[in-house]
Amino acid sequence: MQNKLMKVAFLSTLLSMTSLSMAFAFNESPMLKALVDAGKLPPVDQRLPKKPAVIPVYGEIGTYGGTLRRAYSGIGDRMGSTKLVEERAIKLQQSLDGKVDLVNRFVESWSANADSTEFTFSLLDGMKWSDGQPVTTDDVKFWYEDIFLNSELSPAPPGFLFSGGKPFKLDVVDKRTFKVKFEQPYALFPYVLAVQSTGWPGLDKPSFIQPAHYLKKFLPKYTKPEELDAIVKAKGVANWRGLWDLKGPIQAWWLNPDLPVVTAYKVVTPPPASTIVFERNPYYWATDKAGNQLPYIDRIEGKLFQDHQALNLMVVQGQIDFQSRFLEARDYPLLKENEKAGNYTVHPWKSGENLAMFVNIESKDPVKAKLFNDVRFREALSVAIDREAINETVFSGLATPRSASPAKGSPYYDADFEKKWTGFDINRANALLDQLGLKKGADGFRTGPDGKRLSLVLETVEPNFPPEMAELVRQGWQQAGIEGLVRTVDENANLSHLKNSEFDVSMGYADRLLMPQADPTLLLGRESYANGYFEWFNSDGKSPSGVEPPADHPIRKLFAAWKGASSAKTIDEANKKMNELIGVMKDNVWMIGLVGESVTPFVVSNKIGNFPDVMTNEEALRNEGNAIPAQLYFKK
Amino acid sequence: MISYILNRIAWAVPMLFLVSVASFAVIQLPPGDFASAMVAEMRTQGDVVPEGTEERIRHEYGLDRPIYEQYVSWMGKIVLHGDFGTSLGFNQPVSNLIWDRLFLTVSISLASLILTWVIAIPIGVYAAARQYSFLDYFFTIFGFIGRGFPEFLSALILMWFAYSWFGMNVGGLFSPEMQNAPWSLAKVIDLANHLWIPLLVLASSGAAGLIRIVRANMLDELNKPYVETALSQGLTEWSVIWRYPVRVALNPFISTIGWALPALISGDVITSVVLNLPTTGPLLLKALQSQDMYLSGAFILILGAFTIIGTIVSDILLAISDPRIRYR
Numbered sequence: 001m002q003n004k005l006m007k008v009a010f011l012s013t014l015l016s017m018t019s020l021s022m023a024f025a026f027n028e029s030p031m032l033k034a035l036v037d038a039g040k041l042p043p044v045d046q047r048l049p050k051k052p053a054v055i056p057v058y059g060e061i062g063t064y065g066g067t068l069r070r071a072y073s074g075i076g077d078r079m080g081s082t083k084l085v086e087e088r089a090i091k092l093q094q095s096l097d098g099k100v101d102l103v104n105r106f107v108e109s110w111s112a113n114a115d116s117t118e119f120t121f122s123l124l125d126g127m128k129w130s131d132g133q134p135v136t137t138d139d140v141k142f143w144y145e146d147i148f149l150n151s152e153l154s155p156a157p158p159g160f161l162f163s164g165g166k167p168f169k170l171d172v173v174d175k176r177t178f179k180v181k182f183e184q185p186y187a188l189f190p191y192v193l194a195v196q197s198t199g200w201p202g203l204d205k206p207s208f209i210q211p212a213h214y215l216k217k218f219l220p221k222y223t224k225p226e227e228l229d230a231i232v233k234a235k236g237v238a239n240w241r242g243l244w245d246l247k248g249p250i251q252a253w254w255l256n257p258d259l260p261v262v263t264a265y266k267v268v269t270p271p272p273a274s275t276i277v278f279e280r281n282p283y284y285w286a287t288d289k290a291g292n293q294l295p296y297i298d299r300i301e302g303k304l305f306q307d308h309q310a311l312n313l314m315v316v317q318g319q320i321d322f323q324s325r326f327l328e329a330r331d332y333p334l335l336k337e338n339e340k341a342g343n344y345t346v347h348p349w350k351s352g353e354n355l356a357m358f359v360n361i362e363s364k365d366p367v368k369a370k371l372f373n374d375v376r377f378r379e380a381l382s383v384a385i386d387r388e389a390i391n392e393t394v395f396s397g398l399a400t401p402r403s404a405s406p407a408k409g410s411p412y413y414d415a416d417f418e419k420k421w422t423g424f425d426i427n428r429a430n431a432l433l434d435q436l437g438l439k440k441g442a443d444g445f446r447t448g449p450d451g452k453r454l455s456l457v458l459e460t461v462e463p464n465f466p467p468e469m470a471e472l473v474r475q476g477w478q479q480a481g482i483e484g485l486v487r488t489v490d491e492n493a494n495l496s497h498l499k500n501s502e503f504d505v506s507m508g509y510a511d512r513l514l515m516p517q518a519d520p521t522l523l524l525g526r527e528s529y530a531n532g533y534f535e536w537f538n539s540d541g542k543s544p545s546g547v548e549p550p551a552d553h554p555i556r557k558l559f560a561a562w563k564g565a566s567s568a569k570t571i572d573e574a575n576k577k578m579n580e581l582i583g584v585m586k587d588n589v590w591m592i593g594l595v596g597e598s599v600t601p602f603v604v605s606n607k608i609g610n611f612p613d614v615m616t617n618e619e620a621l622r623n624e625g626n627a628i629p630a631q632l633y634f635k636k
Numbered sequence: 637m638i639s640y641i642l643n644r645i646a647w648a649v650p651m652l653f654l655v656s657v658a659s660f661a662v663i664q665l666p667p668g669d670f671a672s673a674m675v676a677e678m679r680t681q682g683d684v685v686p687e688g689t690e691e692r693i694r695h696e697y698g699l700d701r702p703i704y705e706q707y708v709s710w711m712g713k714i715v716l717h718g719d720f721g722t723s724l725g726f727n728q729p730v731s732n733l734i735w736d737r738l739f740l741t742v743s744i745s746l747a748s749l750i751l752t753w754v755i756a757i758p759i760g761v762y763a764a765a766r767q768y769s770f771l772d773y774f775f776t777i778f779g780f781i782g783r784g785f786p787e788f789l790s791a792l793i794l795m796w797f798a799y800s801w802f803g804m805n806v807g808g809l810f811s812p813e814m815q816n817a818p819w820s821l822a823k824v825i826d827l828a829n830h831l832w833i834p835l836l837v838l839a840s841s842g843a844a845g846l847i848r849i850v851r852a853n854m855l856d857e858l859n860k861p862y863v864e865t866a867l868s869q870g871l872t873e874w875s876v877i878w879r880y881p882v883r884v885a886l887n888p889f890i891s892t893i894g895w896a897l898p899a900l901i902s903g904d905v906i907t908s909v910v911l912n913l914p915t916t917g918p919l920l921l922k923a924l925q926s927q928d929m930y931l932s933g934a935f936i937l938i939l940g941a942f943t944i945i946g947t948i949v950s951d952i953l954l955a956i957s958d959p960r961i962r963y964r
Contacts, residue, residue: 317799495672
């Protein structure tokens with residue numbers, strides 16, 4: 001597998017070389033051509049790298065121009081725009097047959113040494129920031145020293161860039177090449193890089209690089225305090241740190257039109273305008289296979305909406321060209337009915353997410369803790385649920401009843417696990433609960449070992465989960481003699497309950513199950529079924545909020561498997577350990593899956609070409625970004 | 637009269653102080669704070685939130701300081717510099733966010749207020765003067781439906797009709813192509829084309845209630861001796877009605893003008909959300925949901941100030957129109 005990976009990396013490099021050695025002159029958008037003719041921009045072959053990255057098109061070679069119209073929900077909706085454009089050194093890309101591969105983006109090549117402790121990356125030769133400045137290893141060094149290792153900017157640097165408790169070491173070889181060295185083997189690093197990139201601070205987090213020539217002046221290290229104070233004042237933030245990060249008026253790409261970027265689009269009118277506007281980056285470093293500089297479409301606009309129904313109305317009126325974010329499976333019929341009127345097509349993308357229930361195995365109530373840790377009790381909770389009814393009521397029948405298991409297309413997909421305990425079987429549930437000695441009283445409810453009626457609070461989150469779903473779960477449980485008390489809380493309260501293990505059963509998303517090797521924290525219990533145990537494991541027992549699991553607790557096997565996977569020398573070994581991890585999940589089912597693989601309606605204007613009809617809507621594939629917006633075009 | 641006005645204004649100062657304390661306290665009531673709300677939001681956005689982020693945010697924004705300290709520094713800036721602080725959610729000065737939207741909010745609300753009166757007063761007067769006539773029943777039914785029907789629902793229905801019957805671009809105050817354009821005659825016309833739905837929705841529900849009030853007040857007045865006297869002098873029915881009982885019947889409106897002012901700002905929040913209006917209501921709602929305390933605090937403070945000012949204004953108007961109050 002390791003070898004195969006390197007071959008893929010090598011092949012894609014080779015492909016880009018051969019295809020472009022045949023390339024004649026590069027082409028560019030008429031919009032940029034006009035600027036070149038006016039002398040305001042250098043010609044296209046000086047803007048592109050010597051060997052630009054080649055992005056495959058899903059259909060045919062496109063034509064330039066047009067404005068892609070979308071909707072956005074306000075200043076909090078940063079990922080809606082960001083996921084469309086984010087760039088990475090390496091990215092995951094799904095092909096039309098559903099398979100997911102690692103592909104090179106702004107690196108020409110990368111390689112790993114034999115025991116996966118050292119990774120070498122080579123940036124595209126002649127690649128430039130959106131202001132025309134070259135992207136070099138100086139930008140890598142700046143990111144590493146002044147951002148990643150800067151404890152003021154990164155007080156909690158991401159654990160996935162550490163190994164053996166130490167941050168990786170950077171070794172700059174020349175202007176284009178650098179090495180990333182880990183203390184211990186880390187075969188999964190390329191996947192982590194593709195999904196999580198190099199972490200915070202920042203919004204689009206391009207791997208390893210940050211525009212040093214621009215950002216330096218916003219650090220106290222390089223700028224006099226009075227100059228920095230003036231900037232802070234002008235931007236209206238509290239202190240210099242406020243300039244940075246997700247919401248930083250300097251560092252967040254969609255807030256700062258002046259920030260040099262490497263993305264296909266840069267912001268022109270930032271939020272909170274009622275229409276935000278993005279324009280093509282004249283220095284974008286990728287072309288199609290015919291040598292046309294991408295993207296094809298000149299502009300992207302996002303119109304502000306506040307209410308869900310208002311968004312639906314915008315869609316049916318044909319005001320939206322490209323949107324799946326905020327559209328829901330239950331709106332599918334409405335969207336489909338109005339296809340003609342709005343001149344669009346609804347494409348049925350598959351969601352990679354599962355709706356699930358987390359069972360609190362760290363419950364502070366000793367009676368419940370004992371039950372929640374009994375695998376028979378969890379099975380009873382699961383088989384007492386009529387998932388078909390949930391599917392019909394909430395998802396217009398467009399989802400699939402399934403457990404919280406790896407998604408189809410994942411390297412760890414297990415068809416048997418997918419169906420485990422998902423059938424509706426009240427007799428089985430009753431038999432299991434009888435076995436546990438929970439007696440049913442005259443009122444139909446069971447009594448716990450403490451002599452009290454067995455009742456569980458089922459927490460659900462407004463507005464993420466439709467209340468009908470919790471109601472259907474409650475009805476199923478009631479047939480099995482368990483009283484379910486549905487409690488609706490807001491996200492904020494729910495998160496705090498999950499973190500402090502102060503709940504019985506909570507609705508939740510079991511997501512990131514397509515590429516769990518890149519981010520398995522949910523599987524390991526983080527902010528789900530066992531946050532305390534996870535914290536204990538993650539901090540090597542040091543975190544004060546961590547809780548040590550009992551010595552014979554099966555979750556220890558889960559942690560051991562992840563430890564093995566994360567320090568594996570080869571991909572094969574890592575995959576073996578990951579399969580072990582999934583096996584422990586399958587044996588225990590701490591997250592009870594309800595439905596998944598729901599249809600995500602993707603509304604795309606009929607004027608748009610190169611849209612891949614059915615793909616997976618998943619976090620790791622960057623949701624809407626999985627359609628590669630840079631290769632979409634308006635048909636003439 | 638002047639001492640009466642001064643007296644009223646002097647009372648307003650401690651009231652404003654109390655309002656500011658209360659608004660700051662109310663914002664703190666829901667569980668969690670901006671830091672936990674932001675982390676929860678990041679999670680739903682699909683960000684992998686590193687450990688310790690919540691504590692870091694809390695510290696950065698000074699949310700870990702005691703509440704009275706936060707209050708004093710907040711109030712201090714407002715009183716000394718007119719600085720309402722930085723919105724946590726937008727990372728922008730609060731004043732940038734509020735005043736932009738205030739102009740549209742006030743114009744929409746004023747227009748709908750005037751429309752409400754234009755619709756309601758003549759109908760209410762007519763319904764009273766022709767009690768139990770066909771039109772009285774008709775408007776009574778309309779009034780009850782209007783009161784009982786939630787505004788956001790009528791907004792949704794109107795939007796759907798506007799779209800499916802007239803093929804209009806509904807939602808928002810401008811067509812997509814006018815959204816970011818500078819102000820011009822064409823943009824004003826575009827605004828007028830979009831404005832009628834929100835105006836109609838806001839005015840019709842308000843009017844429905846007002847019709848009932850006007851009708852009831854008028855019925856009280858119509859049977860009084862001065863009306864009969866005026867009629868017996870030979871004046872026509874309608875000139876009597878418009879000159880005397882209507883003026884008396886409108887008295888209660890004067891005393892409630894004070895409430896109209898804050899309603900202008902908070903607008904009908906849900907209706908504005910549904911109609912996609914760029915007014916202050918939806919912003920306030922969002923600020924409260926994300927526990928953006930400085931933004932919502934500023935809003936509530938401004939609302940409180942408007943209520944107090946509005947009450948003073950109506951007190952003064954009442955004093956002018958009713959001598960009994962003046963000399964008490």
